[in-house]
Amino acid sequence: MRCAATSHRVLPGVALAGCLLVLGACGAQRSTLPPKPRGSSGFVALTLLARYPEVYAQAEVSTTGVVEAAGKHGFRLAGPGVATKIMLLPASRAAADLGRTVQVSGLFTVSFQAGYELALTTITSSGG
Numbered sequence: 001m002r003c004a005a006t007s008h009r010v011l012p013g014v015a016l017a018g019c020l021l022v023l024g025a026c027g028a029q030r031s032t033l034p035p036k037p038r039g040s041s042g043f044v045a046l047t048l049l050a051r052y053p054e055v056y057a058q059a060e061v062s063t064t065g066v067v068e069a070a071g072k073h074g075f076r077l078a079g080p081g082v083a084t085k086i087m088l089l090p091a092s093r094a095a096a097d098l099g100r101t102v103q104v105s106g107l108f109t110v111s112f113q114a115g116y117e118l119a120l121t122t123i124t125s126s127g128g
Contacts, residue, residue, distance in 0.1 A: 042105070046077065050084035053110045061118075062105035064126070067097045077104065077118065086116045093120050100125045 046065045049056055065077035070085055075094035077086045088094040088104065106121040 046079040046082055046086075049108065050082045050086060050116070053084075053108075053116055056108050057110040059108055060105070060121075061108045062103065064101065064103050066101050067094050067099065069098060077102075084116060086118055087114070088123075089117055089119050093123055097123060097125050102126060
């Protein structure tokens, strides 16, 4: 009889400990997303910008890539392993650097209508 009375006291304690362990683990999960850009430069590798646009949306960023033609009057930033189109706006500022590697900075935006866009603040050619 004594064993039966002890087991009734142990089971609620084990259940409570199990619940606390599960609840504690919920808040301990870490994000697998990269951090937002920091510092005055806000530099983000182009591969990260294209892979995790939700992290950088509405952020001032700078990155490096090659200016490519995209459509009749548009230009995009491209790089090795980057299939995502990041349009450069205004297109007139990017036109002179077609085919060149550039350092760009500006406001990165994401929308369903336009896709990924970088509103240029600066664009500097770093060679051909």
